[in-house]
Amino acid sequence: MKNQTSILTFWKLKSLPGITCTLLLLGNSVWGQSAHQVIPDSLPLEKLMGYSQTIRYSIGHQERAAFIARLMENAEVFFQKEVGFTPKTELYILAPGDWKSVAAKPLHDVYGFPHNLDQVRLVIAAEDNDFWRSFIPPVDTLPASLASQFKTAYAKPDGTYTMMPFFDLLALHEMGHSYTAQAGLKMHRHWMGELFVNIMLHTYVAEKKPELLPALEAFPNLIINAGTAEYSYTSLHDFEKLYATLGMGPRNYGWYQSRFHGSAKAIYDAGGKQVLKKLWNALRQHQQEMSDESFAEMLKMDVHPSVADVYLKWNTTP
Ligand SMILES: [Zn+2]
Incomplete structure (x- = not known):
């Protein structure tokens, strides 16, 4: 298992009219303190029984823990069938009072951000929170089609909004990094490491939870539709070069x-x-170093032209 963990990216959204909100996104880097983080035995967490993974939750949040556990378990069953692998993970579903004792240190004050401590331990919020609410735009100022998508994805019966459905799915993105790391896949490029877990996430949702597609798609659509005028970096070459140090800046990373x-x-x-399975097998098989050109050719021939096109047509895709 690779000694990787998730790092924090801080993304200020200013590109949409009237919107200033913050988004934290995760990439992969090394947070030594996270990998060795000791969760105190004295923490009053309950253990949810009946699931294949270890699931601990804050007192009073059994219902929420069971909801997330079912989402994770359903995804695991699907991925086991598709790629023949299930990682070992420990889920922590936490109230604000327990957050700091478990979360990675840079996220102590960011209750609500799902993250992967060490490719085994996943940290997830039990409650809606200010961090999630900070992403809710002034919906009435959005273009009509985006406003409609946003309402479909995140509106509550009382007319207010919650980003909980999107952040619950980001937890599956983080779980995806446990799959690739624990199975020993070679991702070849940083962009593939991030793209792959999003392919896992999208394939699972589209196949098994299509009712959640609006929640998965509406927020990224909002970002992409705002254009690139405010971003210094938009090429995959820059993503590779700047990824390890987050040199593109957190907000620009969120656009990627x-x-x-x-x-x-x-x-x-x-x-x-089937693209997911083919790509999994290709990244497990091809452990050798590859040039950009031979990597794209392998993706085109062994996996699917649409995967190669992420690299080949990156600059011409809107
Ligand atoms: Zn990621």
Whole structure:
């Protein structure tokens, strides 16, 4: 298992009219303190029984824990069938009072951000929170089609909004990194590492939870539709060069993630669920170093042209 864990990216959204909100996204880097983080035995967490993974939750949140556990378990069953592998994970579903004792140190004050401590331990919020609410735009100022998507995805019966459905799905993105790391896949490029887990996420949702597609797609659509005028970096070459140090800046990183969500959807729509299996097998098999050109050729011939197109047509895709 690779000694990787998730790092924090801080993304300020200013590109939409009237919107200033913050988004934290995860990439992969090394947070030594996270991998060795000790969760105190004295923490009063309950254990949810009846699931294949270890699931602990804050007192009073059994219902929420069971909801997330079912989402994870359903995804695991699907991925086991598709790629023949299930990682070992421990889920922590936490109230605000327990958050700091478990979360990675840089996220102590960011209750609500799902993250992967060490490719085994996943940290998830039990409650809606200010962080999630900070992403809710002034919906009435959005273009009509985006406003409609946003309402479909995140409106509550009382007319207010919650981003909980999107962040619950980001937890599956984080779980995806446990799959690739624990199975020993070679991702070859940082962009593939992020694209791959978004392909996992999109394929699962489209196949088994299509009612959640609006929640998965509306937020990235909002970002992509705002254009690139405010971003200094938009090429995959820059993503590779700047990824390890987050040199593109957190907000710019969030734009890349939104593009990877869009690419995952395009790949699924073009090739269906079998692309995931083919790509998994190809990344497990091809452990050798590859040039950009030979990597793209392998993706085109062994997996699906739509995967190669993420690299080949990156600059011409809207
Ligand atoms: Zn990621």
